[in-house]
Amino acid sequence: MIINANAKVKKIWTDKMLYVMLLPAMIYFFVLHVWPIIGMKLAFYEYRILGTNVFVGMKYFKELFSTPIFSQVLANTLIISAMKIFLIFPIPIIFALMLNEFMNGKFRKAVQVISYLPHFLSWVVIAGIWFEFLSPSTGVINEIIQFFGFPTHDFLTDKSSIRWILVASEAWRGIGWDSILFLAAILGISPSLYEAAYVDGANRWHIITRIVLPALYVPMVTIFILNVGFIMNAGLDQVLNFTNDSVNSQIDIIDTYVYRMGLLNGQYSFATAANLFKSVIGVVLVLSTHFISKKLTSKGAW
Template identity: 80%
Template sequence: MNSDTILKRIWSSKVLYFMLLPCIAFFVLFHVWPILGMKLAFYDYRIIGDNEFVGFKYFKELFSTPLFTTVLQNTLIISAMKLFLIFPIPIVFALLLNEFRNGKFRKAVQVISYLPHFLSWVVIAGIWFEFMSPSTGAINEFLQWLGFPAKDFLTDKNSIRWVLLASEAWRSIGWDSIIFLAAIMGISPSLYEAAYLDGANRWQIVTRIVLPHLYIPMVTIFILNVGFIMNAGLDQVLNFTNASINSHIDIIDTYVYRVGLVNGQYSFATAANLFKSLIGVVLILSTHFISKKLTSKGAW
């Protein structure tokens, strides 16, 4: 396809491209442009005067810091829990929504499940604090009704990661199911008709028709989620953390925030964030090529 044909196609869809401009501007300003600032990891930053090139000095300090090992471990554990335990839930939820025959009821369930996605983590944390309060929370009242003692899950080191997992699932299950539900809605009705004529039951239709159509979006989203495995949820952790459990949920992002913005160690914090970004790139590329090799499907 020559350049003239491409330009004609762009011009014919100029309204759509114009609508896309704000998204492109946002991506460039907040995701592409900051990459240039990553060079600060190799310089000794000075507010006044020129920055001095120090090579891998801050990376050596980073890997020799005992706290960073703990932070990295927390990040991988929390991210792995979210990746492998939450990932199947939106798929199952989309399959269940598709089974509803009452259209109004299905739309009501969709709207209700989407709402948490639009709430900030400040609001969500407030809701969960009330929900899991050791004195008046619904969870502890239910446990006491069953004969168990009340427990403060938000200050318990063994429970806090599961609280993060549950609150993330509650927030994302409805929104993440949109892609899978859209793929299900795109299945040709003729396939269902042919299956019914052959005597297939609902389980066979789901396993032989619906799930194969979800294969590509499942692979694509899984690969992208693997690429974000080093992002364990800065906003969520900041709102749920406290002195009692901070050692179990202190992640790379909170570490970078505390070291860089709070303590002013900009070069050291940039080195930590660059390390996190490089690991993410390696993971997403590795997952993509492994998937292409084994299944011929990848992220692109």
């Protein structure tokens, strides 16, 4: 036992520079992801700027569930997240399959680079682009509508279209970046499988359905489980940049509700309770989806 411990210590010391390089990432996750978990206890206390916080148990959770607006906020969160999960999830997979079919390597790389770029833009920039794109006076979409003789339409203030705009802008931003994992799995397929398939007379459709898609099965299951776990995160940055008084009732989500109640109204304990509720539901969904997938397909997130 002592020999093994000494060997591990020696190994760590040998690779000390690698651990030093890892240190900034560890500090980042501890400060921004681990330490805030301790602060979640504020949901069970009445926050006081001066003096000691008073333990109030489930008081703020009872207030949260009895607040009329919370049911609408929760419904908006689930609807928007479900639309993003089920409508956007297949798009990066299809995009990766299309990239794999490009025989010209330079053209494929160019398409990849162009498709990756929106991922690195902030939602402020993306919202500005979409505002210009959908502008009722100068937007491309409305110019096309006018060309065919129809009146212009302000999509950004239309309650029936704003959720679809959120989904479309999210898909546009993430299609290239989200396809990386699937494309890597495709490129990792052994060339001998393709050669054997061609020898047996398989066409491209057979190769895609019998070789390529099975190779994507594990990453598809993993990403879907993680997406379900984030169903309570409908996109705070995105909603804040796309919201306005006309459509706020349709896209007011838990994150914007927490932001409004906590940072704007100063109800820190109440906002913490709402955020803790969201986090617990997310953990339960990840675990449930993982174990159900394990049971049915023997594949899970881990």
